[in-house]
Amino acid sequence: MSVPPTPNWSALREDFPILQQQVHGKPLVYFDNAATSQKPRSVIRSLVHYYEHDNANVHRGIHELSNRSTGAFEAARARTAKFINAGSADEIIFTRGTTESINLVANTWGTKNLKAGDVILLTELEHHSNLVPWQMLAQRTGAKLAYVPVTGDEGLLDLSQLDALLTPQVKLFAMVHISNSMGTVNPVAEMCARARARGITTLVDGAQSAGHLPVDVAAIGCDFFAFSGHKICGPTGIGVLWGRPEVLDGMPPWQGGGEMILSVGYHHTDYKHAPHRFEAGTPDISGPIGLHAAMDYLDAIGRENIWRHDQDLAAYTYEQLAALDNIRLFGPKSGRAGLVSFLLKDVHAHDVVTLADQAGVALRGGHHCTQPLMHKLGVESTARASFYFYNTRAEVDRCVEVVREIQKFFGG
Amino acid sequence: MFEDLNDLYQQVILDHCKKPRNFREMPQCSCTAQGRNPLCGDQLQLFLAMEGDTVRDASFVGSGCCISKASASLLTEYARGKTRAEIETMFSQVHEMIKTGKVIGDVGKLAVFAGVYKYPARVKCAILSWHALMSALKGDQQPVSTESEQN
Numbered sequence: 329m330s331v332p333p334t335p336n337w338s339a340l341r342e343d344f345p346i347l348q349q350q351v352h353g354k355p356l357v358y359f360d361n362a363a364t365s366q367k368p369r370s371v372i373r374s375l376v377h378y379y380e381h382d383n384a385n386v387h388r389g390i391h392e393l394s395n396r397s398t399g400a401f402e403a404a405r406a407r408t409a410k411f412i413n414a415g416s417a418d419e420i421i422f423t424r425g426t427t428e429s430i431n432l433v434a435n436t437w438g439t440k441n442l443k444a445g446d447v448i449l450l451t452e453l454e455h456h457s458n459l460v461p462w463q464m465l466a467q468r469t470g471a472k473l474a475y476v477p478v479t480g481d482e483g484l485l486d487l488s489q490l491d492a493l494l495t496p497q498v499k500l501f502a503m504v505h506i507s508n509s510m511g512t513v514n515p516v517a518e519m520c521a522r523a524r525a526r527g528i529t530t531l532v533d534g535a536q537s538a539g540h541l542p543v544d545v546a547a548i549g550c551d552f553f554a555f556s557g558h559k560i561c562g563p564t565g566i567g568v569l570w571g572r573p574e575v576l577d578g579m580p581p582w583q584g585g586g587e588m589i590l591s592v593g594y595h596h597t598d599y600k601h602a603p604h605r606f607e608a609g610t611p612d613i614s615g616p617i618g619l620h621a622a623m624d625y626l627d628a629i630g631r632e633n634i635w636r637h638d639q640d641l642a643a644y645t646y647e648q649l650a651a652l653d654n655i656r657l658f659g660p661k662s663g664r665a666g667l668v669s670f671l672l673k674d675v676h677a678h679d680v681v682t683l684a685d686q687a688g689v690a691l692r693g694g695h696h697c698t699q700p701l702m703h704k705l706g707v708e709s710t711a712r713a714s715f716y717f718y719n720t721r722a723e724v725d726r727c728v729e730v731v732r733e734i735q736k737f738f739g740g
Numbered sequence: 741m742f743e744d745l746n747d748l749y750q751q752v753i754l755d756h757c758k759k760p761r762n763f764r765e766m767p768q769c770s771c772t773a774q775g776r777n778p779l780c781g782d783q784l785q786l787f788l789a790m791e792g793d794t795v796r797d798a799s800f801v802g803s804g805c806c807i808s809k810a811s812a813s814l815l816t817e818y819a820r821g822k823t824r825a826e827i828e829t830m831f832s833q834v835h836e837m838i839k840t841g842k843v844i845g846d847v848g849k850l851a852v853f854a855g856v857y858k859y860p861a862r863v864k865c866a867i868l869s870w871h872a873l874m875s876a877l878k879g880d881q882q883p884v885s886t887e888s889e890q891n
């Protein structure tokens with residue numbers, strides 16, 4: 329696939345009505361993209377168009393509107409397959425988001441394949457959504473959890489220990505692609521290859537990667553890949569689970585209901601194949617339609633371009649913040665994804681965020697749903713600036729100026 | 741740059757967050773309780789030494805933002821010499837004030853928290869230590885959280 333030419337970044341900002349506003353009397357600087365991205369007009373319009381013209385339930389009707397909505401719903405599935413280079417649309421399961429995708433795997437694949445004494449290998453970087461479902465599964469089955477350690481503030485995994493950790497007891501290795509609190513980009517293809525060589529099933533949490541860099545599940549070589557629509561310019565409420573077809577075929581259903589059945593008797597039901605087996609009930613229909621528009625939008629820009637822009641902003645921010653006194657920076661010194669986590673000496677992250685907000689700069693402060701990692705690093709929380717392609721160096725300058733003022737406010 | 745924030749970060753609050761009073765453990769306490777704010781992972785532990793129904797000494801340890809630290813610090817100062825009943829009355833006054841900005845009766849120095857209601861995300865920070873105080877007086881074993889507070 330050819331890479332689109334370098335876009336006119338500031339023109340793209342015009343596609344986002346929400347960015348054209350003032351907050352507390354100051355121009356909005358939206359740096360909370362790792363939590364959720366903003367939505368371009370084309371995505372918003374796709375939702376309005378669907379509800380104004382095509383709304384009907386899917387896979388049930390014979391009438392025209394139902395045909396249209398079913399067509400749009402399934403077209404979104406095919407588009408999603410292309411977005412991550414999946415082999416076919418049948419490998420794409422629509423969920424509510426990354427969290428639900430991972431819970432689906434834990435509850436179906438996990439319940440079927442794990443037993444007491446087995447090990448689920450995770451990394452110490454994981455978001456709660458790639459940690460708590462496995463803890464729950466471990467409690468149910470008697471399996472144990474093990475972790476690939478993080479080396480320190482740089483947020484890098486100590487992969488020299490990986491081979492030793494991939495014991496014969498390990499049945500699943502689940503890992504985050506890009507850490508939402510550190511900005512670490514994990515070498516997931518290499519990690520999956522090492523696990524696969526030992527017959528271990530792998531899951532990649534792509535919540536922070538799918539919309540930011542080109543994703544090719546075949547090249548990664550994982551068995552499952554999960555991501556959320558709302559972090560990649562799509563609506564909230566829609567997410568994706570990709571599964572390798574051989575693995576999906578062997579998985580029992582999770583929720584039971586309409587849509588997922590071939591035939592139902594009072595005492596026995598035959599289920600459809602993937603993906604419909606895993607999509608009980610009326611799904612979110614507008615979600616995939618909005619997601620389709622979002623994927624079209626992103627790929628017109630080119631995720632190679634987005635990735636370069638992200639990395640440029642992150643490196644620039646890191647450099648600017650590192651020049652300040654009394655600041656502790658987290659995440660890799662080079663090659664980081666589009667976010668920077670930091671702590672000011674003697675100023676709590678919440679206070680940083682409240683003050684920044686007053687200056688129109690939207691940051692996130694807290695544990696970022698990575699509480700065990702925060703504890704390991706000996707902190708409760710960090711402040712985080714996270715970027716997307718519509719952010720600019722001028723906004724970074726503004727943010728750094730604000731951080732400097734915050735230091736003054738609490739220093740004086 | 742932050743003039744508008746003076747109603748939140750009043751001088752008294754800044755002073756107490758930088759130099760929290762009664763910031764120590766109390767091994768011989770009569771009762772103690774933990775408060776947690778699940779949103780940010782902040783936690784504090786509050787200690788009380790009771791003499792009958794009266795608080796003789798109060799202290800706290802833990803980590804948190806400026807607002808939650810200052811709130812705990814001012815609370816330990818306030819609680820000394822107060823009876824259980826006085827504290828319960830003050831809790832409802834302070835709770836109302838932090839959530840709505842309405843000051844009912846005489847809340848003394850604690851009036852510095854009257855501006856917090858304008859910052860809904862920070863209400864939980866200001867109220868955390870008060871929940872811990874009530875929990876300590878009740879002798880609860882479980883840590884209290886600010887979950888039940890609506891933003």
Ligand SMILES: Cc1ncc(COP(=O)(O)O)c(C=O)c1O
Nearest residue numbers: 425426427455457508533535556
């Ligand atoms: C790395 C990572 N994994 C998982 C999630 C969970 O995503 P969602 O809340 O959309 O299910 C997030 C987002 O918060 C994330 O950053």
